[in-house]
Amino acid sequence: MTRDRSALDDLLAAAGDDAYCIEAGSADSNQLYLSGFDAPDPFFTAYTGDELAVLVSGLEYGRARKESHADTVARLSSYDYATRAADEGRATALAGVYADFLADLGVESTLVPERFPVGVADGLRDHGVAVDVDRDGVVETLRATKTDEEADAVRRATAANEAAMAAAEDLIADAGVAADGTLLLADDAGEATLTSERVKEAIEVTLLRHGCALDETIVACGADAADPHDRGSGPLAAGEPIIVDIFPREKASKYHSDMTRTFSKGAPSDTVAEWFDLTHEALDAALDAVEPGATGADVHAAACEVYEDAGHPTLRADPDTETGFIHSTGHGVGLDVHEQPGLNPRGGELEAGQVITVEPGLYDPEVGGVRIEDIVIVTEDGYENLTGDYPVELVVE
């Protein structure tokens, strides 16, 4: 994919550093984005403004030359790594090799991301390379605004996500209800219990068949749903809110999507119904605030106001609250499922091309949880809701 590195060039010029360096495997999305190279073990990337250079093991050398964005690909053996590692140990040898690699690139000072490993940073400093920390997260900022190609990858992951959500909704809608309220798998002769695990399996198999991988999926019912990060487990129950939050990654592109619906098999309590309507209202209010120039803080405030006006606690009104609206309103989505920009009290100005989720919710262990999450692309005149066609309906049966 095309990379616009002009913000990085500007930052290097302003900071007076010779390069921006990353040492990580491609599970670090800054590394994957800057190098364009997908490899599991840590490797070294240096961007000098003129040149993008990567230093990899012999095992990755051939593939790095074919697949990475680098202008120059070097390998550890060119810096006598094996002998040095045998003499000095792995970590010391690597720092020396990286220092020599930077010397060959004419780099005497470098910016690095906050999460650059301190072992490597201190090792480079010991070799006389100045290492400054980029406190502004320039690569995260670059990543936040998507090219059309990146946005298309998110669209494909979203289509897979909607198919998986429909599979989950169908299982819940078609379920039977036992005398004690437990949901029963519709097509099972033996009346097996419908569990969170069974719904997740349906979701995840659907995602795989649509070319997506996944880390975790949330199908949380009742008290589980009151904790926004609880993945859920065990039997599902009628009349209880069931939060289904799915965040797959398209395997080919590595880009994510993210959406949430809350379902109740049959009528829930009045409180849950009221929470759902209020959360739908908060979603609409937050979406209405999305446009270029508005800040993430503005969007977050719009959701908080709906909840606060109805008398619910929010984190901004009470930083210690454990019930009510206890998370931010949303986040960027891309190579990471949580990335820039944030829709929170510190969220900066939104820009066209950013992909964000909007996901208000209410939580209380006495009641359960309700969350609704759409994923949208910020456009020149507002936003395009990628999950806007998926119904927002609590009761399914």
Added chain:
Amino acid sequence: MTRDRSALDDLLAAAGDDAYCIEAGSADSNQLYLSGFDAPDPFFTAYTGDELAVLVSGLEYGRARKESHADTVARLSSYDYATRAADEGRATALAGVYADFLADLGVESTLVPERFPVGVADGLRDHGVAVDVDRDGVVETLRATKTDEEADAVRRATAANEAAMAAAEDLIADAGVAADGTLLLADDAGEATLTSERVKEAIEVTLLRHGCALDETIVACGADAADPHDRGSGPLAAGEPIIVDIFPREKASKYHSDMTRTFSKGAPSDTVAEWFDLTHEALDAALDAVEPGATGADVHAAACEVYEDAGHPTLRADPDTETGFIHSTGHGVGLDVHEQPGLNPRGGELEAGQVITVEPGLYDPEVGGVRIEDIVIVTEDGYENLTGDYPVELVVE
């Protein structure tokens, strides 16, 4: 799971530091292991020898108290994080909050892992906390030796892995062969091509149904197989080596397994058949070398000798070679699919309770690739081969 932290206590005493600290999300396996807390976003863990303390966001506070190993759970809001972040920015505020948290624990100096973020390390140093890098990877060393409970998790992931391998093998064995040698999906009325992607889907659906997640799977045929990290794509062909390398993670425990077989639908070339027999011989030679007190270097040497005696290049004979035996002989498996100990020229003494793969292979773009990988537990008197019952047979039909 029970954690034996005595090696960590010894290290702290020897280094004269007050604590061992990690700042990362649970995708960092050292964090997951030390804190026992599974949360996506970075949080702070401090182990003082007397006390394990974690500092988390309000969103994770309730779950951390229930699920983590920590004696003490604190939250960011107790250190006025929101106000400080609004005033100073996120990174500076976090460093200040972490410094105050450490002051409350009586910590003036800390050891950190090599991959601790330099932004946090430099921030703590600015607040007068001494930060020393643990160059020996003490948490990785602790993780290398498994408890019975950890070993059982690997056994369950291995059982899932064998089921997935059988699904892949069946698809290849049952495939038809088109006139041009392309494999055809056996049960498909329209004679669809059997692709790498289709075999991966069968593998991954099987893994999901056995409670495992997965990041990637390798099904690589022909020239793809000549690159050990190529995941493979496109049509599979008869008479070509197809490397199937599967490395799932059990969802509940987060522990991995890892195994590889190489299959050929029908007879391959004499060269491939000879490579396979030689690789089987290298596997047996390496396995024979596995016992407590032997080093990872010894095991690696045993595999290298088989290949070198037969005239094949190895990395130890030629660090620049791009064909032959171009990776290490194996690695530890646990919370990470690649962890300590390494079976490579620098590999130290093996200990009972370690879980390792043994995976010799040969690669050449002109021929393809062959790899056979078993996963074993080092025992008091040798090893237990967890995948030893899965046949090692090249030709399937």
